[in-house]
Amino acid sequence: MESAKPSIAHMATTYRLTKTESKAFDNPTMYKSVVGALQYATITRPDLAYSVNRVWQFMGNPLEQHLVAVKRILRYLQGTLNLGIHLKPVVFDSSLPIILTSLCDADWATNLDDRKSISWVCLFVGPNLVTWWSKKQQTVSRSSTETEYKSLALAAQEIIWVESLFSELNIPHQVPLILCDNLNTVSMSHNPVLHNRTKHIELDLFFVRGK
Known part of the structure; x- marks a missing residue:
């Protein structure tokens, strides 16, 4: 090669x-x-x-x-x-809390053998990318919104772990930000009403909405 x-x-x-x-x-x-x-x-x-x-x-x-x-x-x-x-130095200062940012996305039903989707998440601490992964979802999603929401829940889980680590180390940080490019998924995260079409993923809904 x-x-x-x-x-x-x-x-x-x-x-x-x-x-x-x-x-x-x-x-x-x-x-x-x-x-x-x-x-x-x-x-x-x-x-x-x-x-x-x-x-x-x-x-x-x-x-x-x-x-x-x-x-x-x-x-x-x-x-x-x-x-x-490229990693840049980050100053741990109480007057300038660190920004935690996570990005999530999903590829809906791309696996032709079992029609399972693939999620990927990356997490930034300040300007530095510190963790990332891509994995197949465990169940088949019936819509792209469901697929994206599963990725959003995984991103929230990842950023909660980093928050707990920062709390143990007494490192100040701002309220984390999770970015998602699916408008339906973002709307569902803020909507307090569960619809019939989303009952099969309401565990992820309650988890993300609560966090």
Whole structure:
């Protein structure tokens, strides 16, 4: 892959990976080794979290189309070796409380095999990105709003843990901010009335609204 042409994107937006629409890859050990190494790359490259999570789901039985996706990630890495996380100093001052910001998003029903959605969350302490992850949701969502709300609940859970850590260390911080790009999800978070269409996710509703 050293002489391969670099890619400007780590995964095509229209490319959907499945467990059936390709021939089996004849060297699954090599596939597992490469994908396992890519897991280490996500420690300093949050932009790879989603694509590595996608190819990781086929470790049990990798196909040729999965290897094509892995090669594209490697080509993207080759062209972006200078990218990384830049950390800036943060002053712990009671007059200037630290800002905690979390961003959440979801990809609705992208898995063609089980139609489960994928959530991803990242959390900033001041200007610094300190935690991020991408994972498949445990249940199937019947709407994009439900998918986004599950991600919002996970983001709230993550930021509550950081708040408790700051409280133990006596570090002042402002009221956390969670950013979500789904208007229905934001409206449901503020609406005190539960509708029939949202009763199946009311636990997440009460959790986020309470926090």
